Amino acid sequence: MVGKKTPIRAWRVAPAGRALALAMAVAVALVGDGLPPARAQQGGLPVIRDTEIENLLRDYAAPILKVAGLAKQHVRIVILNDRAFNAFVMDGRHIFINVGALFDAKTPNEVIGIFAHETGHLAGGHLMRLREELARAQTASIVAMLAGIGAAVAGARSGSGGNIGVPAIMAPQSMIQHSLLAYVRTQEDQADHAGVKFLTETHQSAKGMLDLFKRLTNESLFNSRYIDPYLQSHPMPPERVAALEVLAKASPYFDRKDPPELQLRHDMMRAKLSGFLDRPDTVYRRYPLSDHSLPARYARAIAAFRYGNAPEAIAQIDSLIQTQPNDPYFYELKGQVLLEGGHPADAIAPLRRAVTLAHGAPLIDIMLGQALIATNTAKNAEEAVPLLRAALTREPEAPEAYAQLAMAYGRKGDLAQADLAAAQAALNRGDIKTARQLAARAKTRLPVGSPAWVQADDIVSVKAPAPPRQ
Numbered sequence: 172m173v174g175k176k177t178p179i180r181a182w183r184v185a186p187a188g189r190a191l192a193l194a195m196a197v198a199v200a201l202v203g204d205g206l207p208p209a210r211a212q213q214g215g216l217p218v219i220r221d222t223e224i225e226n227l228l229r230d231y232a233a234p235i236l237k238v239a240g241l242a243k244q245h246v247r248i249v250i251l252n253d254r255a256f257n258a259f260v261m262d263g264r265h266i267f268i269n270v271g272a273l274f275d276a277k278t279p280n281e282v283i284g285i286f287a288h289e290t291g292h293l294a295g296g297h298l299m300r301l302r303e304e305l306a307r308a309q310t311a312s313i314v315a316m317l318a319g320i321g322a323a324v325a326g327a328r329s330g331s332g333g334n335i336g337v338p339a340i341m342a343p344q345s346m347i348q349h350s351l352l353a354y355v356r357t358q359e360d361q362a363d364h365a366g367v368k369f370l371t372e373t374h375q376s377a378k379g380m381l382d383l384f385k386r387l388t389n390e391s392l393f394n395s396r397y398i399d400p401y402l403q404s405h406p407m408p409p410e411r412v413a414a415l416e417v418l419a420k421a422s423p424y425f426d427r428k429d430p431p432e433l434q435l436r437h438d439m440m441r442a443k444l445s446g447f448l449d450r451p452d453t454v455y456r457r458y459p460l461s462d463h464s465l466p467a468r469y470a471r472a473i474a475a476f477r478y479g480n481a482p483e484a485i486a487q488i489d490s491l492i493q494t495q496p497n498d499p500y501f502y503e504l505k506g507q508v509l510l511e512g513g514h515p516a517d518a519i520a521p522l523r524r525a526v527t528l529a530h531g532a533p534l535i536d537i538m539l540g541q542a543l544i545a546t547n548t549a550k551n552a553e554e555a556v557p558l559l560r561a562a563l564t565r566e567p568e569a570p571e572a573y574a575q576l577a578m579a580y581g582r583k584g585d586l587a588q589a590d591l592a593a594a595q596a597a598l599n600r601g602d603i604k605t606a607r608q609l610a611a612r613a614k615t616r617l618p619v620g621s622p623a624w625v626q627a628d629d630i631v632s633v634k635a636p637a638p639p640r641q
């Protein structure tokens with residue numbers, strides 16, 4: 172977890188931004204505004220990257236995706252740093268969930284219920300059909316508009332005034348929007364059905380999903396000024412919740428509780444999010460000093476780090492490590508505190524331990540690479556290069572990692588590879604001009620036709636992407 176200003180690895184992921192542009196078009200047509208966070212329109216999503224949380228959410232989703240027949244599609248869970256309650260899909264490869272939903276969900280089962288419902292949308296191919304439906308609606312609205320113009324012309328000719336053309340255009344469009352909304356509601360019912368089926372097949376309860384939906388509809392009744400974006404994209408009329416209740420209670424697993432160890436991981440996730448994202452007074456209100464539980468201690472240790480008290484943070488993390496000596500994320504956090512506090516040499520040992528315990532966590536590998544490079548020795552730079560390269564094969568969108576790799580090559584004196592890595596970093600940032608300049612310079616230093624030269628050549632010929640649709 173790197174970045175002083177951005178808590179938890181928060182960076183902008185270009186592919187998510189592109190997918191969003193498409194969803195924006197759909198959402199605008201359906202509900203007028205508001206489905207994805209407004210910031211997304213400015214060219215990127217506030218994505219949170221964190222190994223511990225991503226692993227937990229993957230464990231929540233994996234059994235559901237498997238019974239849905241989507242195990243091989245490599246569906247990724249993307250966590251958005253937005254406090255509004257929301258979760259949605261916009262292509263076949265990603266399920267988006269806001270931290271607001273994670274804060275709100277008190278049990279693993281509630282988040283699993285959200286994933287079951289969203290997986291219902293994925294398995295049903297709803298997005299594709301929605302797009303087709305939308306295309307049809309657009310065609311219909313053009314036809315309606317032409318008919319309206321025709322009516323206006325006809326009206327003008329018959330001498331009854333030209334204005335009737337306007338309502339003739341408006342009425343069919345609102346009818347089309349109405350039929351689209353009805354279509355969306357059908358998809359919601361289907362996703363609920365599929366979701367409950369997936370939960371039952373994995374011997375899990377749909378109670379969390381039901382509780383959550385009830386809570387959301389009740390909140391929207393009492394708070395009309397603010398409607399969760401989730402309710403906008405997932406219309407929840409009372410009959411839908413009633414139907415879900417019948418379905419959920421018919422399952423033999425309705426009263427099944429989450430295993431305690433999973434509940435603890437869930438509580439640790441919420442504690443971590445609070446520690447990183449809440450102000451210290453909020454953290455201490457949620458997790459008062461009288462609370463000696465592991466999550467409370469975790470949240471307070473992170474808050475101490477975030478608000479400049481590194482020695483206090485280290486003391487608290489060491490005490491957490493004493494309680495649970497095999498938790499990779501305590502070592503990761505300790506490494507982060509030391510690295511960002513300007514002690515990269517001291518960060519190396521805890522980060523190595525975190526890497527070993529985490530069994531293949533590219534984000535932690537990248538942080539270890541960063542610590543090695545920050546020690547400013549050729550030997551450590553030598554070690555960082557293969558570490559970062561391996562991490563980048565699994566996390567090719569991590570712009571910090573390419574920047575770190577460029578630095579490592581620089582320390583080693585390999586200027587051609589340093590230029591190439593810096594070009595890739597620029598490309599990931601979306602800075603095509605710089606990427607092309609650096610790649611062109613790398614080409615002059617590389618043997619013509621070598622794999623690295625070909626990579627550089629590819630970057631030189633990259634075209635600027637079309638601006639995202641709004």
Ligand SMILES: [Zn+2]
Nearest residue numbers: 288359362405
């Ligand atoms: Zn839905």
